[in-house]
Amino acid sequence: MGDYHVHLHPHGPYDGTGPALGVYPPGHIEAYVTTALERGEDEVGFTEHLYRCTESTDVLGPFWEDPSNPDVAAQARAFVEEDRTLSLDRYVDAVLAAKDQGLPVLLGLEVDFFPETIASVMALLEPYPWDFLIGSVHWIGAWSVDHEDADFEFDRRGVRTAYEQYFALETQLAASGVVDALAHADVVKKTGRRLREAPLELYRPVVEAAAGSGTAVEVSSAGLHRPVAEAYPAPEFLRMFYDAGVAITTASDAHYPHECARDFDEIKEYAKAAGYSDRVRFRQRSREYVPL
Ligand SMILES: [Zn+2]
Numbered sequence: 705m706g707d708y709h710v711h712l713h714p715h716g717p718y719d720g721t722g723p724a725l726g727v728y729p730p731g732h733i734e735a736y737v738t739t740a741l742e743r744g745e746d747e748v749g750f751t752e753h754l755y756r757c758t759e760s761t762d763v764l765g766p767f768w769e770d771p772s773n774p775d776v777a778a779q780a781r782a783f784v785e786e787d788r789t790l791s792l793d794r795y796v797d798a799v800l801a802a803k804d805q806g807l808p809v810l811l812g813l814e815v816d817f818f819p820e821t822i823a824s825v826m827a828l829l830e831p832y833p834w835d836f837l838i839g840s841v842h843w844i845g846a847w848s849v850d851h852e853d854a855d856f857e858f859d860r861r862g863v864r865t866a867y868e869q870y871f872a873l874e875t876q877l878a879a880s881g882v883v884d885a886l887a888h889a890d891v892v893k894k895t896g897r898r899l900r901e902a903p904l905e906l907y908r909p910v911v912e913a914a915a916g917s918g919t920a921v922e923v924s925s926a927g928l929h930r931p932v933a934e935a936y937p938a939p940e941f942l943r944m945f946y947d948a949g950v951a952i953t954t955a956s957d958a959h960y961p962h963e964c965a966r967d968f969d970e971i972k973e974y975a976k977a978a979g980y981s982d983r984v985r986f987r988q989r990s991r992e993y994v995p996l
Pocket residue numbers: 814840842887888
């Protein structure tokens with residue numbers, strides 16, 4: 705089994721490490737696979753960000769436009785414009801070429817969820833031979849809910865309202881059934897803004913929607929390396945997914961080869977503590993269960 709949330713380029717302007725943005729030289733994909741194999745995993749599912757690909761410009765549209773919230777809108781616009789340096793076609797070609805060479809890789813994508821545009825997004829993605837898709841809520845309207853530079857918005861909205869808005873969108877994503885797994889299902893906590901008590905009443909609709917649509921949820925080590933210092937989803941949230949029969953994948957959200965399958969021993973134990981004994985593997989958007 706493998707790491708089912710992996711990016712091939714870090715965010716932001718090119719920092720001189722690794723290949724230039726949007727370029728996939730020989731050995732780059734192999735470097736992720738090598739790390740995963742060293743950590744006891746047997747495949748890597750790549751999931752580049754759709755919003756970073758120039759081909760998404762028209763379908764996603766200027767989602768940051770919000771005259772009522774100009775600084776949040778400006779942050780989102782600048783971030784997307786700086787980060788939109790990749791090509792969907794070149795990314796797909798690179799992963800498929802690695803697959804043709806016999807490397808244990810899967811073709812996936814991290815799909816940004818906006819209720820207004822998800823149908824057009826799925827039409828754009830339809831021709832590609834995906835093994836799996838993961839879905840993410842990174843923006844509530846114009847607000848980058850998991851971006852440090854927009855963290856001030858928690859003070860304006862209030863943490864409770866922010867959580868309610870985030871989980872309402874995550875519930876819509878889970879109910880839609882358009883992706884195979886929910887990525888970082890409680891990423892709203894990433895910068896460390898938390899409610900005093902776990903918001904079980906906000907988790908519940910997400911869990912019920914995922915169970916109803918047959919969408920899996922990833923157990924991700926990425927949160928361990930963020931200010932919140934906790935895996936996604938939170939322990940109570942993951943236990944609710946388990947009780948509802950929602951399947952899991954394992955994920956690192958790596959953006960560099962050395963991050964691939966990072967802390968997988970820890971998150972496997974974390975998943976077992978919630979009750980899980982297996983996880984799913986994907987092939988051409990169908991799944992099978994394998995032991996954790
Ligand atoms: Zn993400």
